[in-house]
Amino acid sequence: MSASRTVICLLRNDLRLHDNEVFHWAQRNADHIIPLYCFDPRHYQGTYHFNFPKTGPFRLRFLLDSVKDLRATLKKRGSTLLVRQGKPEEVVSELIQQLGSVTALAFHEEVASEEKFVEKKLKDVCCQNKVKVQTFWGSTLYHRDDLPFSHIRGLPDVYTQFRKAVEGQGRVRPVLSTPEQVKSLPLGLEEGPIPTFEGLGQTEPVDDCRSAFPCRGGETEALARLKHYFWDTETRNGMIGVDYSTKFSPWLALGCISPRYIYEQIKKYEVERTANQSTYWVIFELLWRDYFKFVGLKYRNRIFHMNGLQDKHVSWKTDMTLFNAWKEGRTGVPFVDANMRELALTGFMSNRGRQNVASFLTKDLGLDWRLGAEWFEYLLVDHDVCSNYGNWLYSAGTGNDPRENRKFNMIKQGLDYDNNGDYVRQWVPELRGIKGGDVHTPWTLSNSALSHAQVSLNETYPSPIIIAPEWSRHINNKSSGPPGKGRKGSSYTPRQHKDRGIDFYFSKNKGF
Numbered sequence: 001m002s003a004s005r006t007v008i009c010l011l012r013n014d015l016r017l018h019d020n021e022v023f024h025w026a027q028r029n030a031d032h033i034i035p036l037y038c039f040d041p042r043h044y045q046g047t048y049h050f051n052f053p054k055t056g057p058f059r060l061r062f063l064l065d066s067v068k069d070l071r072a073t074l075k076k077r078g079s080t081l082l083v084r085q086g087k088p089e090e091v092v093s094e095l096i097q098q099l100g101s102v103t104a105l106a107f108h109e110e111v112a113s114e115e116k117f118v119e120k121k122l123k124d125v126c127c128q129n130k131v132k133v134q135t136f137w138g139s140t141l142y143h144r145d146d147l148p149f150s151h152i153r154g155l156p157d158v159y160t161q162f163r164k165a166v167e168g169q170g171r172v173r174p175v176l177s178t179p180e181q182v183k184s185l186p187l188g189l190e191e192g193p194i195p196t197f198e199g200l201g202q203t204e205p206v207d208d209c210r211s212a213f214p215c216r217g218g219e220t221e222a223l224a225r226l227k228h229y230f231w232d233t234e235t236r237n238g239m240i241g242v243d244y245s246t247k248f249s250p251w252l253a254l255g256c257i258s259p260r261y262i263y264e265q266i267k268k269y270e271v272e273r274t275a276n277q278s279t280y281w282v283i284f285e286l287l288w289r290d291y292f293k294f295v296g297l298k299y300r301n302r303i304f305h306m307n308g309l310q311d312k313h314v315s316w317k318t319d320m321t322l323f324n325a326w327k328e329g330r331t332g333v334p335f336v337d338a339n340m341r342e343l344a345l346t347g348f349m350s351n352r353g354r355q356n357v358a359s360f361l362t363k364d365l366g367l368d369w370r371l372g373a374e375w376f377e378y379l380l381v382d383h384d385v386c387s388n389y390g391n392w393l394y395s396a397g398t399g400n401d402p403r404e405n406r407k408f409n410m411i412k413q414g415l416d417y418d419n420n421g422d423y424v425r426q427w428v429p430e431l432r433g434i435k436g437g438d439v440h441t442p443w444t445l446s447n448s449a450l451s452h453a454q455v456s457l458n459e460t461y462p463s464p465i466i467i468a469p470e471w472s473r474h475i476n477n478k479s480s481g482p483p484g485k486g487r488k489g490s491s492y493t494p495r496q497h498k499d500r501g502i503d504f505y506f507s508k509n510k511g512f
C-alpha cells in the first residue's frame with residue numbers, strides 16, 4: 001500500500017473555501033489536508049518608510065473574524081484551520097519535522113516583494129525537505145495565464161486599453177466547486193489558539209455607529225453581503241450608509257470572496273432580473289482591481305518607489321505638520337477632514353473620498369505620496385497592496401493616469417458629492433451649526449454667520465491650511481451641479497465614469 005499523502009494548504013489572502021484552487025487541488029491529490037493560517041509577525045511591525053503600524057485595528061479585527069469563520073466552516077466539513085503565530089516558513093518547517101512526512105505545500109501566489117520573499121523562503125524549506133511546492137494564481141477575475149498579452153511586459157499602461165483587451169479576448173474561468181467534506185487532518189496536530197488583539201500588541205477598535213462599513217470579516221459574511229447587495233436591496237446614493245457601493249473590497253482583499261464568484265452572480269442576476277450599466281459597473285470596478293495587480297506584476301517594486309512607474313522626479317515634501325493635519329482631519333478643509341476622520345474612526349472611506357484626500361495630499365500640499373499610501377496601509381480595512389499603491393501612484397500622477405496633472409477641486413467635489421453638507425456635518429461635528437453646502441467653506445462666512453453657527457475659526461475648527469486658487473470659482477456659486485448619483489438603477493450617466501477618475505469617459509469624449 002502506498003504511503004498516505006499529506007498536503008499543507010497555506011492560506012494567505014484567500015480565506016475562503018469556495019472557488020479556492022488550493023483546496024480544490026489538495027482534495028484531489030491528498031489523503032490528509034492541513035489547512036494552515038499563520039499570523040506573521042512581520043505584518044504587525046511598522047510600514048517601510050514612515051513606520052506606521054502595518055496592520056491597524058480595523059483590518060486586524062476583520063482578519064480575526066475571517067480566520068474564525070474559516071475555522072468554523074472547515075469544522076462543519078470535517079476539518080479545521082490550524083492557526084499559528086509565526087513566520088510561515090518557520091511554521092511550515094516545524095510541521096514538516098513534526099509530521100515526518102509531508103507530500104506537498106500548496107498556496108496562492110502573491111505579487112509584492114514582501115510576499116514573494118516569504119514564497120522564496122517556503123520553497124527553500126520545502127526543497128531542503130523534499131516536499132513538493134504547488135502554487136496557484138487565484139486573486140483576480142481574469143487569470144494571469146489567460147491575459148491576451150504574450151508577456152506581462154505587454155500589459156498596457158492605460159486602464160482602458162487593458163479593459164478592452166481582456167473584455168474582447170479574455171475569458172473568466174468558471175468558479176471551482178466547494179468541497180462538501182474536506183479531507184481530514186493527520187492525527188496529533190493541535191489546531192492552535194486564534195490570537196487576541198492583546199497578543200498581537202493591539203487594542204480592539206470601538207464601533208462607530210456612523211460607519212459606512214459596519215460589517216464583519218469572513219466568507220460567510222461576504223456571501224451574505226453579496227446576496228443582500230445584488231438581490232435584496234436598491235442602492236442609495238451619496239457617501240453615507242452601507243449601500244452606496246458594494247463594500248466588497250475588505251472581503252476581496254483577504255480573499256473571503258472570489259471575484260469570479262461575484263462575476264458569476266452578476267451574470268445570474270442579469271439573466272434573472274436585468275442587465276444594466278450598474279451590473280456592468282461592478283465588473284468594470286473589479287477590472288480596476290485586476291489591473292492594479294497586473295501592474296504590480298509588471299512593475300514589481302517600482303510601484304513602491306517615490307518616482308513611480310514613470311520615474312518622474314517631483315520634489316515631494318515631508319512636512320510633518322502638514323501631514324499631521326491631513327491624517328488627523330484638521331486641515332480646515334471640511335470635505336478632506338470629514339473623510340480623514342471617517343477613515344481614522346472606521347477604517348473605511350469611499351472611493352470618492354480616497355481620490356480627494358489623495359489629490360489634496362499630493363497636489364495641494366505637495367507631500368510625498370508614500371506618506372499617504374502608508375497611512376492608508378495602516379488604517380484601511382480593505383488594504384490591498386496593489387490597489388492601494390497603484391491608486392496612490394495614479395493620484396500622485398506617477399502611475400497609470402493618462403492625463404497629466406489631474407487635480408481635484410475640494411470645493412467643487414464637496415458640493416458635487418455632498419451638496420447639502422450632511423456628510424461633512426456627520427464627521428465634523430464642530431461645523432454642525434452651519435446649514436447646507438456652506439459647511440464646505442466656513443472661512444468664507446461672515447462673523448455673524450459663524451457666531452450664529454457657534455463656529456470660531458482656529459478655536460473650534462481650523463482655518464484652511466491652504467486655499468487653492470481654483471476653489472474661488474465655486475465659492476460664490478455653491479450650486480456647481482447635481483449631486484453625485486449612485487450606481488445602481490437608471491440614474492447612471494457617463495459622468496459617473498468621470499467621477500471615478502476613470503479614463504473611460506475621457507477615452508470616449510476627449511480623444512484619449
Ligand SMILES: Cc1cc2nc3c(=O)[nH]c(=O)nc-3n(C[C@H](O)[C@H](O)[C@H](O)COP(=O)(O)OP(=O)(O)OC[C@H]3O[C@@H](n4cnc5c(N)ncnc54)[C@H](O)[C@@H]3O)c2cc1C
Pocket residue numbers: 245246247248249250252253282285286287288289290292349350351352354355358376380382383384385387388389391392395
Ligand atoms: C488612494 C486610493 C487608495 C485605495 N486603496 C485601496 C485598497 O487598499 N484596497 C482596495 O480594495 N481598494 C482601494 N482603493 C480603491 C477603491 O477606493 C476601493 O476599492 C473602493 O472604495 C471599495 O469600496 P467598494 O467595495 O464598495 O467598491 P465598489 O465601487 O463597489 O467596487 C467593487 C470592487 O471593485 C474594486 N475597485 C473599485 N474601485 C477600484 C479601484 N480604483 N482600484 C482597485 N479596485 C477597485 C474593489 O475590489 C471593489 O470592492 C483605493 C482608491 C484610492 C483612490
Ligand SMILES: Nc1ncnc2c1ncn2[C@@H]1O[C@H](COP(=O)(O)OP(=O)(O)OP(=O)(O)O)[C@@H](O)[C@H]1O
Pocket residue numbers: 047048049112113114115301302304305306385
Ligand atoms: N506587501 C507589501 N506591502 C507594502 N510594501 C511592500 C510590500 N512588498 C514590498 N513592499 C515595499 O517594497 C519596497 C522594497 O522595494 P525595494 O527594495 O526596491 O525598495 P528600496 O530599495 O528598499 O526602496 P528605498 O530605496 O526607497 O528604500 C519597500 O518599499 C517595501 O515596503
